[in-house]
Amino acid sequence: MSTLTRIGRTFRRTAIQAVPTVLGIVILNFFLLQLAPGDAADVMAGEAGSATVETMAALRQRFGLDNPLLVQLFNYLYNLAHFSLGFSPRYGMPVADLIGQRLPGTLLLMAVALTIAIALGLVLGSLMAVFSGRLPDRLLSVVSLLFYSIPGFWIGLMLIVLFSVKLGWLPSGGSGTIGSNLTGLAGLWDKVRYMILPALSLALFYVAIYARLTRAAMLEVQSQDYVRTAAAKGLSPTVITIRHVLRNALIPITTMAGMHVGGMLGGAVVVETVYSWPGLGRLAFEAVMGRDFTVLLGILLLSSLLVIVANATVDLLHAWLDPRIGVR
Amino acid sequence: MATPLLRVDNLTVRFPTTEPVSRLSFEVGEGETLAIVGESGSGKSLTALALMQLLPRSAKIPNGRIEFAGRDLLGLDQKAMRNLRGREIAMIFQEPMTSLNPVLTIGRQITEVLTLHEGIRGKAARARAMELLSLVRIPDPQRRIDDYPHQLSGGMRQRVMIAIAVACRPRLLFADEPTTALDVTIQAQVLDLLDTLRRELSMAVVLITHDLGVVAQWADKVVVMYAGRKVEQALPGALFRTPLHPYTRGLLAASPRLKTNLHYRDARLTEIPGSIVSAAGERGCPFRPRCAVARDSCAHFVPDLVEVSEDRLVACPYSFIPEVAHGVALGL
Numbered sequence: 046m047s048t049l050t051r052i053g054r055t056f057r058r059t060a061i062q063a064v065p066t067v068l069g070i071v072i073l074n075f076f077l078l079q080l081a082p083g084d085a086a087d088v089m090a091g092e093a094g095s096a097t098v099e100t101m102a103a104l105r106q107r108f109g110l111d112n113p114l115l116v117q118l119f120n121y122l123y124n125l126a127h128f129s130l131g132f133s134p135r136y137g138m139p140v141a142d143l144i145g146q147r148l149p150g151t152l153l154l155m156a157v158a159l160t161i162a163i164a165l166g167l168v169l170g171s172l173m174a175v176f177s178g179r180l181p182d183r184l185l186s187v188v189s190l191l192f193y194s195i196p197g198f199w200i201g202l203m204l205i206v207l208f209s210v211k212l213g214w215l216p217s218g219g220s221g222t223i224g225s226n227l228t229g230l231a232g233l234w235d236k237v238r239y240m241i242l243p244a245l246s247l248a249l250f251y252v253a254i255y256a257r258l259t260r261a262a263m264l265e266v267q268s269q270d271y272v273r274t275a276a277a278k279g280l281s282p283t284v285i286t287i288r289h290v291l292r293n294a295l296i297p298i299t300t301m302a303g304m305h306v307g308g309m310l311g312g313a314v315v316v317e318t319v320y321s322w323p324g325l326g327r328l329a330f331e332a333v334m335g336r337d338f339t340v341l342l343g344i345l346l347l348s349s350l351l352v353i354v355a356n357a358t359v360d361l362l363h364a365w366l367d368p369r370i371g372v373r
Numbered sequence: 374m375a376t377p378l379l380r381v382d383n384l385t386v387r388f389p390t391t392e393p394v395s396r397l398s399f400e401v402g403e404g405e406t407l408a409i410v411g412e413s414g415s416g417k418s419l420t421a422l423a424l425m426q427l428l429p430r431s432a433k434i435p436n437g438r439i440e441f442a443g444r445d446l447l448g449l450d451q452k453a454m455r456n457l458r459g460r461e462i463a464m465i466f467q468e469p470m471t472s473l474n475p476v477l478t479i480g481r482q483i484t485e486v487l488t489l490h491e492g493i494r495g496k497a498a499r500a501r502a503m504e505l506l507s508l509v510r511i512p513d514p515q516r517r518i519d520d521y522p523h524q525l526s527g528g529m530r531q532r533v534m535i536a537i538a539v540a541c542r543p544r545l546l547f548a549d550e551p552t553t554a555l556d557v558t559i560q561a562q563v564l565d566l567l568d569t570l571r572r573e574l575s576m577a578v579v580l581i582t583h584d585l586g587v588v589a590q591w592a593d594k595v596v597v598m599y600a601g602r603k604v605e606q607a608l609p610g611a612l613f614r615t616p617l618h619p620y621t622r623g624l625l626a627a628s629p630r631l632k633t634n635l636h637y638r639d640a641r642l643t644e645i646p647g648s649i650v651s652a653a654g655e656r657g658c659p660f661r662p663r664c665a666v667a668r669d670s671c672a673h674f675v676p677d678l679v680e681v682s683e684d685r686l687v688a689c690p691y692s693f694i695p696e697v698a699h700g701v702a703l704g705l
Contacts, residue, residue: 270471276427277466278486278537279459288485289474367476368521 051364059357063350070349071125071342075118078338084110085134085336108134121342130343135335140343144325148347150220151317151324155309157244162251163302169252170259171286177264185256192253197312201246201319208242215242218321243320247312251305258301262294269293296367303359307352376443378403378577379424379545384437386416386423386601393419394601397437401545406571406578408592408609410585410624414649416601417581418467421547424579425464426454442544460490463538467550469530473522479506479533480518483540490541505536509566528559535566542574549581564591585628589613594684597621600649600659603678606686617681617692619664620645658689666691 086104090096105111109120124131130140169185176182209217220239266272267290275289313326321327325344332340363370377400386394394416401407409417422428424439426446439446441462446454458464466472474482483505484498493501499518506514509532522530531551538546548567552560568591571578580592588595588609595612597605597620605618616622623645647663657672658664664671668691678686 270466270468271474273427274466274472274534274537275474277425277458277464279455279457279489280485281455289477292476293474368478369475369523 052361055357055361055364059353059360063353066353067346067349068122071122071346072118074342074345075121075338076114078341079114081333081336083336085338086110088334088336089135104134108132110134121339125346130346131339133337133340135332135337136340140340143328143340144343144347147323147325147328150322151310151313151326154240154243154247154313154317154322154324155306157240158247159251159302159305159309161244161248162255162305163298165248165252166255167259167291167298169256171263171291173256173260174263174267175286177260182260189253189256192249193257195249197246197250198315198319200249201243201316204242204246205319215239217242218319220323243316243322246319247309247316250312251309254301254305255298258298259294262297263290266290266293292366296363299359299362299366303355306355307348310348310351377401378405378442379579380438380440381420381424382438382440384420384423384439385435386419386428387433387435388431392601394423397598397601397603399596399603399606401577401579403544404571404575404577406568406580406591406593408580408582408588408595409598410582410588410595411598412583412624412649414600415598417583417598418549419601420598421464421549421579421581425458425462425547427458427464456490459486459538459543460541461543462545462547463541463543464547464549465531465534465538465551467553469527469534469554472534473530475522478519478521479525483518483533483537486537486540501540502536505540506533508539508570509533509536511536527555528563531555531559531563532566535563535570539570539574539576543576545577545579546571547579547581550583551580552584552587553582560587567591585613585624597624602659602675602688603686604660604688606678606684608684611685617685617687618660618689619666619692620660623663623665660689 084105085108086101089104090101102111109117112120121131130144132138133140133143136143169189173182173185205217208215216239221236263286272285272289275285280288310326313324314330315326316322317324317326318330325347329341329344332338332344379401381400382398384394384397385392397416397420399407399409409420411417419428419432423432423434424446428434434447437447441457446457449457473479477485480499480502483502484494487493487498487501503514503518506517511517511529511532517525517529522533525533531554535551546567551567552563555563564587567578567580570576580587582588592609595605595607595609596603597612597618599620605612605616605621607617612621613625616625623643626643627645629642645663657674658667658676661667661671676688676690678688679690680686
């Protein structure tokens with residue numbers, strides 16, 4: 046089967062499965078969010094400091110919050126069917142625009158963090174596997190255990206203390222120097238400086254997971270007969286590791302990475318808050334605090350789509366990595 | 374006599390607690406097939422791995438000498454040894470099902486060795502790989518070359534392993550139980566193929582097996598191993614006519630033969646009592662606990678190999694006494 050038909054098939058299957066999944070997620074989340082006390086009108090009234098019963102009723106009526114629950118759900122789904130994510134009462138703008146503003150920041154942060162995590166995890170894991178049972182392996186095991194058990198927000202705060210406050214090397218928050226108008230390489234460097242700390246704090250936990258996973262997978266593959274065959278061919282240990290061991294060991298790692306895309310979005314909420322990074326995670330946090338359920342539903346919908354896309358990508362990656370895995 | 378292609382002298386393989394191969398010596402001539410027989414655990418496979426220097430890290434070779442085409446293999450550094458592996462000394466393994474990398478096409482796995490040792494790449498390497506596939510009698514090589522191992526049967530995979538092994542026309546091939554995992558009908562085909570290739574490419578073959586039928590048909594010379602030692606060496610004809618060592622006799626008596634005991638109703642198929650024991654910490658002859666003709670003196674020393682006649686060595690001082698030979702033949 047050619048690669049293109051494989052990709053086409055996976056894509057079609059994913060698309061067909063995505064519709065009921067997304068619908069289920071939206072409906073379930075809609076009812077779950079209703080369990081939270083208060084609504085957007087309550088919060089806005091609270092923030093304003095004074096509100097009459099009439100203005101509250103007017104607010105609710107304007108955003109359709111006074112309709113019965115099922116009517117509200119129906120309205121939301123009706124909008125969705127017309128490719129609209131609704132209107133945010135709190136921000137006073139369409140949810141799609143709001144998410145559109147924040148999405149690139151989060152995607153960038155997640156992509157960078159995931160890349161760091163996988164790259165660093167593979168390198169550390171390979172080192173641990175090569176030196177298994179000896180000192181480098183033990184040391185790295187302790188380090189990865191630390192990364193694994195320390196919560197991300199604490200790592201984030203400590204990194205700020207060290208690199209921003211004490212050393213003054215890196216900015217402590219934000220996503221770029223305001224009003225700097227840098228372009229080209231200087232502009233890119235500016236962005237990178239703001240990216241390093243949040244991406245690192247998001248990545249370290251996953252570095253630990255991938256390092257341990259890589260170690261285990263590589264040790265298992267190393268004892269396989271075909272690795273001995275490769276040695277009998279006269280290949281050097283480096284070539285054997287890269288060409289014969291690593292590729293086979295990558296299969297469990299890609300599985301985990303796919304699952305982590307969803308988890309990372311959750312981690313991004315914390316990290317984005319710590320670093321005041323203008324991303325989706327912080328928007329979600331603000332939406333919860335403001336009871337802005339339309340925004341929250343939009344974000345949940347989007348993240349479920351993200352997870353579905355990530356899973357499909359992993360499926361394709363698997364089929365590419367291991368020819369025995371056919372696309373069903 | 375010309376210098377042999379491979380000369381193994383007093384080879385010992387030691388793990389921290391055991392010594393699975395001890396003071397093993399044998400020679401393989403240019404283009405010759407040497408069979409090493411023995412039951413599981415007798416150190417056959419470890420011998421082959423030691424000669425390829427592919428032993429696990431915990432294994433040590435405290436003494437011995439391996440001479441291949443005049444070079445001392447144990448004195449070579451890693452790089453020089455890698456240069457020999459796959460080019461001049463090749464090896465095929467017992468398990469064709471797991472010996473090929475599942476995520477690479479067989480073409481890729483064959484061309485890999487060609488690129489490494491002969492610098493052939495791209496189209497030329499592919500063409501050569503296809504030649505090799507037809508050399509090992511794989512039908513339709515144009516189509517098969519892009520197959521993955523899981524798309525091939527066990528016999529086909531072993532043929533691919535053979536193609537990889539002979540890709541650079543090695544002078545010596547180790548075949549470690551190449552047919553054990555295969556169907557009986559395929560076994561003969563694969564062994565015939567190996568024998569044909571041996572003649573076509575004029576390479577020597579060290580055939581490691583526990584199948585005495587294989588030995589009778591394909592070997593030029595036989596080494597019988599027990600608990601890491603050579604207990605008998607003979608030409609196959611002589612070995613089957615007059616086995617000397619009690620272990621060899623036991624092995625022969627335990628395998629069905631056309632004339633006498635092809636079926637259990639024709640004659641009794643005897644067994645060698647007990648099981649192979651670790652040679653560690655044992656004094657005396659390692660076969661003593663299972664030997665039908667053991668004497669008290671067997672517990673005190675390890676019998677030396679004695680040259681009985683030309684090409685004939687045996688490590689049992691009692692193997693020539695007629696009544697002992699008779700007793701073993703009766704299965705006493």
